[in-house]
Amino acid sequence: MSGNTDDLYKWNDELSDRETFFIGKVIAQWGALEHEVFVQTLMTFDAPDGEDVALPKAMNNLQFTEILGLWKERVVDKTEGQRGKVLEQQLKRVLELKGYRDALVHGMWQWSKDELSKISTVRIRKKEIISVQFTADDLADFYSRIGSINFNIRFPGGLEEFAQMRAAEGLYVGRLGLGLMTGDPIAEEWLASIGVKKNDPKKTEPDV
16 A cells, blocks of 8 residues: 555544534534624724724634623623513523533543443643533533524524514525525435435435
């Protein structure tokens, strides 16, 4: 055998497909959360026409904890009534979940033969050793909670506000719908993930 063989061998992370699925979902949801908080905060900074906006340091180095502080000051604390209470609740939930998210993303992962259903992560922050354990069910629950926060910070008025926005936007076509309309390969991949074959006339419902 000749040539470069570096890519022939892969380290086995020993994660189940379900664990891997929800880890990916958690990362995607948290990234969307950070982006929404950043954009909402950014929109509170105004500048005269033709001039650049003078942003504080926290908005330039993208440290999420610092941006959360600005979001609280410039968005949450200035939103009145029930919508403001909803945003306050979401801020509290984000702060409660951040440590768990950081453990997933920044920790060193390991498993034990004594508890195969659990994965442990260990990380060091200054002189503190932080260890967190999670199962696939924990990851599923964590994903669901972040998804709820993402909805509520976008629509603190609830389903009514969401419906009003959709009505104002007109027809909305999601990624899967657009993939089906255009024949993009992502549609077939997406349907396969829920047990539907795109061109199978005998199968119209996903596997349960």
